[in-house]
Amino acid sequence: MILRDRLIEPEFRTSPDRWSEEEKIKYKTRGFTEIPDSVVHELKDEKDELSYETSIIAKSCGIYLEFNRDKFRETREKDYIYMIRIVIPGGGPITAKQWEILDEISNRYTVSDAYTKDPKPSLRLTTRQDIQLHHVKKRDLLNAIQDIVRSGFFTLNGCGDNVRNVVACPLSFFSSIFNSNSLAKEIANYFRLPTGPYIQVFELDSVSHLDTSITHEGRFRYSASLLNRKFKIAISALHLMEGKLVRDNCVEATTNDIGIVPVDGKLFQLYVGGGQGENQGFSTFSTLGKPLGVFNREELVRALDVLVNIQQEWGDRKNRHWARMKYLVYKMGIEWLREKIRETGLEPEPPLDLDVGDRMLHLGPIRTEVEAYGIFVENGRVIDREDSKYKTGLLEMVRSYPDAKIFITPNQHLIVTGIDDLREFEVFMSRFLKKPTNLRMHATACVGFPTCKLSYTDSERFLPRLIGELERRWGDLKETIGISGCLAQCSRPGTKTLGWVGTGYNLYMLKVGGDSSGRFQGNPLIDPDTGDVYLTHVPGNRLADVTDALFELYSTHGNGEGMGQFLRKLGNKRIIEYLKNNPKTSDLMTPSKLRATLD
Template sequence: MWSPLQKRGEVGIPIEPIFRTDPKDYSEEEKAKLKVKGLKEDSIGIYTSFRDLSHDDLEKEVSLIAKSFGIYLEFNRDKMKLTNVKDWIYMIRVPIPGGGPIRPNQWRILDDISNKYTISDAYTGYPLPSLKLTTRQAVQFHHVKKKDLVNVIREIAQSGFLTLNGCGDNVRNTIACPLSKYYIFDSNSLAIKIANYFRLPTELFIQVFEIPVTENIPSEKSFEYADNLLPRKFKIGIAGVVRTTDGKYVIDNCVEIRANDIGVVPIIEEDKVVGYQIYVGGSMGENNSYPTFSAFGLPLGTVGSEDELIKVLDSLVKIQQEWGDRRNRHWARFKYVVYKMGLNWLRERVKEYSGISLGKVREVDLGWRDLHLGWIELGSKWAYGIFVENGRLIDGKNGKIKSMIRYIVDNFDNVRLYITPNQHLLITEIEEEQKEQIEKILREFNYGVRDGKPYTRLRVNSTACVGFPTCKLSFTDSERFLPKLIDELERRGWSDIPVSIGISGCVAQCSRPATHPISWVGSGYELYMLKIGGGKDSLGEPLIDWEENVIYLYQVPANRLVDVTEALFELYEKNKNLGESAEYVFRKLGNKKIIEWLKSNEKTKDLMKPHKFDKKIEGYREYHELLSKRLEEVA
């Protein structure tokens, strides 16, 4: 099919994935994972390393394994730039399947940990302490010091949550629509069941952090991880079902299931869930040094029951575990197995591994994407969705939100909290008689306004990942930059335009920016690449002139993003009759017309210099070629 060791300039650099990699070709990461036997043996001194305070970092092999424990070794990159001192810090991630429920006593523990251990630092650029909510419905603690690591993990465990599977080469936190459980499909409980099935072995984790064994650690049958775990991270998302104002049940794609390695969508007939459709091969991440690509998941087939679903999920993860590239991490995601080997091949492997023949692909509408904000009626009770800008729960310009949530959980023991897949926070189980009290609290803590003005449509619909200063993969700012970009766009009069913006500090694209009509991806320090045309049916892509084989707006300076974004807003306004959303408008116009518009616009014409970037263009060209082949197999 292809030669994995074809050369492109450099001897020995493979230009294609090496599936079923020979162990002699394993990467350093794979060899390190093998040493701990699938997180079952401490053969590299993990216990000792966490307690060795003679240095603030971790040994390389330990830092690789620590990811599966939910721990990232980082350093303050702002401080490094200014002082040339590598100030080692840690990010700790707590996976919460389906986003919850989080009981008040559990939230108090997490909030206390943030107050105690997330260090205030002049170099952070935002107020601390803080809690960071993620697009994968997890909680992150930033700026934790090594001396506090063991205590933080132990105190998190007291809440009933564990940090296992928070990071690393395993099945990550299973995400799901947080409100679907209140209608006809409990996606939350299914997410918890799947997460428990794919949880890593707990014995070594308990030993390293000296955690008392609790009933919260499941002991039922679970997935059998290989000694070197999975080739890369693996993400599963479950769409939900919500009811519209006219009483109709619709699929809620708040999780953006096609951005996951596996997406699960309930099939509804006569207001009942009668089965599940499975999507495979989604992933945002790419690599600028190789012809990689972002990809949307494709429909593989259907199953008729939850038991069949678990068996098929098991087989798909096993296929990735066996076939995924273990030499080249940039080609190790499941999407490359899916897109290069094909859907028919994958269906055959699923039958071989699970004994289940998948049913035919069904036509499913994934167009409804609810942010779950404001008041939501849930039968006799209510929920209120709190907008948390970029997931950073702090007391800042958007009100004293962190203190407000703490006040609510201290005074309303009946409520349950859920993190949404868009980094917001839901307060559920609110009684009718409590609504007025909640509204009063919102006002008292200045929720709903930024600098004295109500949150705008543009701000609420846009999102960013963490970026600088803590994410070591990030090229530049995202979380700290987007609010300032929105401020300026609002000042220019674009507050209520129905176009959202996604920003990521690097090509990992953790905030799923390419699912927005306009997205900016870090391509250097204070430089961003435009991706255009993302939405429910397609991912945003670089502004490529396919005939000239060049990219435009690959490295736009941070102070010029507002000009390009405004020019794109103007283009949308002139052509909004072409489609029902900005995604369709930009797709209908096509790259040629967008390039012509930006070349003729006074605000942007000086930026429109072609960039020759063969690897990036080659990756996306291959994606389109493979996508055409795979769509033929969908039928």
């Protein structure tokens, strides 16, 4: 389903004279092998903000220029702040000592009152298994990155037009069948940007975990202007659970540009062209990747190199809203892509009819080939609140369990291993954390206001209030709700049972069609006969009414099947009719000015 009647017309293999301004700026880095002196100077000067050129180049170093959106709405003045993204392929492991260091870094650089009533420091876990530092001041950028590197991590490839943090199931680190965590590190290393300029700009003196070469021989060769857009790779897992082989898609592999799904630990099916981001002003869409074919382990990294190179050569460099790989797959077709791969000498086996597995959350006691404990972190924000002391509790945990290894999950939670007694550990953590309801446990939000400059509205701060209202109405209902502050949809709300996507300040669009398993792509509520789109700008104080009405419909007519499956079977036409006739939602059911085409 594609919003807007305007055709999707990317400019593939864009001529340099048609490049966007971003492409011309990136070209100055010559594939990130050199950084203009003006950029180096500006990153270290006393001004609070960065020029547009420097802000584009700084993204590849994991630095994102932001401003306090709350203050801007009040004063129309930009209070410039920065987000630093720490790259952790596969989500870990993070040692107890490293967690202590990261905790101290957050104390030093991230104090803010944006998420609680009092100014507090925080760490933010992401759906790509990164850690984000928010509210960092320009004067602290150099010191913060130096401290991060001393911890054993880094920020290169954290943002920008390159292969981003490679996502993998944390539990697979312990698998005797297939270690996707290890593969994630191998792939991340292969696609890492040249480290020389990063080391020079931030005056790094402790970089044993970084290759200090400029050229990166034997690794991916980025073009002079890097990739066309960000590029995401995810690897799902296989587990032995109670003697049975179980597929684990906690990473939601098919939502990525490339999803890697193990067939048996030696063969891998690749999915291409997934992506959740959209753009209100253009014909864009969210979609799951299409099966490309099966590759063996020996040719897997080469296949990834070929695919990223095809995207690098062909992807649109004029229209960033059409620059992701999904538009190449959409316009040129999957068979065209297979033929381009064959031209390089690779011959993938035909794709299998393969079930990717459930989106597992990995919370509570875990027993696969390792005993572990999954800690729920509401919306990934490690911070002390009145009812949950995440920051204090996790710091006490690593001090009390010095042999613990910590992993970030693709659903913004933590897995802790190296524990002798899971019951004792659960009691220990209960001193700091309140046990969540199922509804809260299965809900996810991106950062949104006040820090993300792409966001139209609240998500992380709003979702707990929405869940609180639904808990009062429904109790401990087990369903999945996702909220994103904008159409970039970093929290992947479209694959949840009910997804809410920010479309304006305190306004949200409903997506239906996903479910708790994560196997399906949800879309806006579109009448299949007319193309009319409903519930595209629902006020925040009415989301509970719409959600309540849909829960009521499901509880009355669900017949024991999952809510997502029930809504897909019911179909948009009958859902629209029901909401038009429901007194809780009837006044919201005016078609939007948006139109849609079904493709």
